[in-house]
Each structure stands twice: as C-alpha cells, then as structure tokens.
Amino acid sequence: MSIGNTFYQHKDIHKKTWRHPDGRVSNEIDYVCIAKRWRSSLLDVKVHRGADVGSDHHLLIAKFRLRLKRLPPTPQRARPFDVMKLKQPTVATQFQLELRNRFQAPADCEEAEDQWTQFRTTLTKSAEAVVGR
Incomplete structure (x- = not known):
C-alpha cells in the first residue's frame, strides 16, 4: 500500500484534514491508501473544507485516471447451421x-x-x- 496525500504540492490549508475545536491547531491525519499497482493512476489529493459533514475532520477528495489496457477481441464461434x-x-x-x-x-x-x-x-x-x- 502507498499513501497518496503527501506526494502533491499544495498549500497547507489544502493538506490539513483535521482541525482542533479551538481553531488554532490543525493536522494531516487522514490519508488515502492505494495499492502500489494503481499508484500511477492517482492524479491529485486535496481537502475540501466546505463540506458540511458535522465533524472536525474535513472531506478528503482524490482524483483518479484509470488507464486500462484494451483486450484483444475473443474469436467468435461460428453460428450453428439451421x-x-x-x-x-x-x-x-x-x-x-x-x-x-x-x-x-x-x-x-x-x-x-x-x-x-x-x-x-x-x-x-x-x-x-x-x-x-
């Protein structure tokens, strides 16, 4: 597994996922974990502070782009005779x-x-x- 939050350069306000109720302390404590195989598909991870979720944690948003390989078509079996x-x-x-x-x-x-x-x-x-x- 790989952690996806810390690899992207953002302002601190877009990295901190938890804010203390007094408003002075904030930390990056929530992470996006992804398998190493799919690590190259992760484009960006940001914190969305405007979401009203009723918690002291902010919403974490990750953007992916899946690049899937096209499989060759399977050979079709001939239809039976009438x-x-x-x-x-x-x-x-x-x-x-x-x-x-x-x-x-x-x-x-x-x-x-x-x-x-x-x-x-x-x-x-x-x-x-x-x-x-």
Missing part, C-alpha cells in the same frame, strides 16, 4: 445433390486425420451453400 431447414424435402434433396457434387473420395489422403479434415470441410461448405447459418 438444421430445421433439412426437414423440408426440397432443401434436403438440394443438400444431398450439393454434397454429391462436392464430395471426392479421399483416395490421395493416407492418414485418417487428413481424411477427416477433408470430409468435414466438404460437409461444412455444402451446408453453408444450401442450409445457411
């Missing part, structure tokens, strides 16, 4: 025709992972063309 359209007979036959036209037998792929990737992309492209998202 599979309810496949219940319509015309859309279903159109999807089957599109799938037959795009599908090529994965003979040139030796690994199962390559075959799966090719099958998935073919199915996805066909669904995007006919059904939509």
